[in-house]
Amino acid sequence: MYIIVAGAGKVGHFLAQRLLEDRHTVVIIEKDAERCRKLAETPNMIIINGDACELRYLQEAHIERADVLAAVTGDDEDNLVICQLAKEKYSVRRTVARINDPANEHTFSELGVDIPIDATKIIAKIIEEEVSFTDFVNLMSFKRGKLAIVRVDLTDESPAIHKNLNELVLPPDSVLVSIIRKDEVVVPKGNTVLEPGDDIIALTLIENEQQLLKALIGDLR
Numbered sequence: 064m065y066i067i068v069a070g071a072g073k074v075g076h077f078l079a080q081r082l083l084e085d086r087h088t089v090v091i092i093e094k095d096a097e098r099c100r101k102l103a104e105t106p107n108m109i110i111i112n113g114d115a116c117e118l119r120y121l122q123e124a125h126i127e128r129a130d131v132l133a134a135v136t137g138d139d140e141d142n143l144v145i146c147q148l149a150k151e152k153y154s155v156r157r158t159v160a161r162i163n164d165p166a167n168e169h170t171f172s173e174l175g176v177d178i179p180i181d182a183t184k185i186i187a188k189i190i191e192e193e194v195s196f197t198d199f200v201n202l203m204s205f206k207r208g209k210l211a212i213v214r215v216d217l218t219d220e221s222p223a224i225h226k227n228l229n230e231l232v233l234p235p236d237s238v239l240v241s242i243i244r245k246d247e248v249v250v251p252k253g254n255t256v257l258e259p260g261d262d263i264i265a266l267t268l269i270e271n272e273q274q275l276l277k278a279l280i281g282d283l284r
Contacts, residue, residue: 222280
């Protein structure tokens with residue numbers, strides 16, 4: 064894919080490196096000249112010294128070719144403006160924005176950012192999962208709050224264990240993405256049998272979370 068990363072702080076730098084390792088074409092736009100000089104030492108990385116809030120630098124990055132634009136600067140206002148320009152001016156299919164202030168998540172979703180990522184919220188969810196006895200954790204919501212990625216831990220009492228996936232009755236627009244079984248990641252198939260202790264990663268509509276919970280671990284009392 065052709066991916067533009069706006070912002071080359073630690074997040075943007077490591078993100079770009081990871082994407083390059085996965086054989087994507089990556090263009091970084093960064094307004095700090097010193098950061099650009101350091102990044103220039105990275106092979107195959109295309110670097111533009113400029114402000115991604117300005118159209119000329121997006122055009123220099125050939126944004127019309129971009130499959131994804133990720134705005135990961137340390138400024139929420141900049142990230143929002145960059146994503147809006149990408150969507151409204153150039154019809155970029157997918158925009159991702161880093162949220163530095165959790166209070167801004169709703170605004171990002173309402174103004175059309177496809178995937179607003181609130182790192183604080185994700186970390187809090189992971190902590191919540193580790194210190195509580197809940198079997199169901201909403202990891203992230205996106206598409207303007209309509210979809211959610213959730214994690215469900217199957218217990219010995221789960222009605223779904225020892226059943227093939229094609230036997231389960233899941234709510235509409237819900238799909239099991241992966242199964243974490245001890246140290247193994249299992250790609251779900253129709254004949255996959257669920258086992259106690261399986262951690263299920265699923266995609267569902269927000270309003271169907273409780274139905275999905277009931278299908279996988281039953282009624283909580």
